[in-house]
Amino acid sequence: MKRWILRGLIGLVVVVVFAAAGVFAASEFVIRHGPAKAPAPLRASVDAGSVARGKRIATLMGCHDCHGADLTGRLFFDQMPIARMAGPNLSRLAPHQTDEDLNRAIRQGVAADGRPLWIMPSDAFARLNDQETADLIAYIRTYPAKGEAQPVKQIGMVGRLGALIGKFNAAPKLIKAEGHLAPPDLGPRYAEGRSLARACVECHGAELKGSAVTGAPDLAIAGAYDLADFEKLLRTGVAAGNRKLGLMSESAPGRFNVLSHEEIAALHGYLRARAEKVS
16 A cells, blocks of 8 residues: 555656646746847937936836846846846846847837847837837946846746746737727827826836736826825825835835926826726
8 A cells, every 4th residue: 555655656746747847848938939029120319318318218117126226237026936037237238239129128028139028018118109219228328338247037936837827928918918008098188197107007007907917006096196195105105194005105206206296297187087087
């Protein structure tokens, strides 16, 4: 009897090992292979105001949150057995890539070597127009190469299973699935606020309806804020009632302080109008 139990346990271990190997191999294919590189012609801006405009875009869209204050990269996601990921050192990568390569990575989520990018929020950056992207690339190129290359991403077994079943998706797949979605157009009166709301898409979803992945709520919640409390949240990360709101409280001050009072008012007005529309 003991011999049969031992054989059964050995057989179970063999099955588990082969299953794990199968998951690894299949997930590795999904992680490394994406759509063919599509043309992405663009030239970095060269006019006097381009770098300042690019810096504003980089700040508002959160480039430094993942790539670090000096674009040398930083560990921004460390939740094994899901994944451990660092934003790459752009100061060292950018000089070896063309403007077209950078444009493709930013707005299509495809690396210069054709790999699909993971956790890169290209679904949000795809909403930048050519001028904004050209300004952003001009800004990225102002950083001299320094620091070391960041470690290669590590995908744990939970992350690999998630990639196989579509729970986690690379940037190109997200763009394909959600690229046609956008915050609702509420007319010319709210056009500026709608444009600024592109900075909210990364966490709150393409239509600002919230995201199960990030845990961010539907921005209809902004309809409950008066302008003073809304501006306080964006500038300090402190919500009404002196509450902290997790990732929003961490990231808002670093991003939204580049906005003027008038721009925050425009964003607030748009989000309140949207809240009234969806209620």
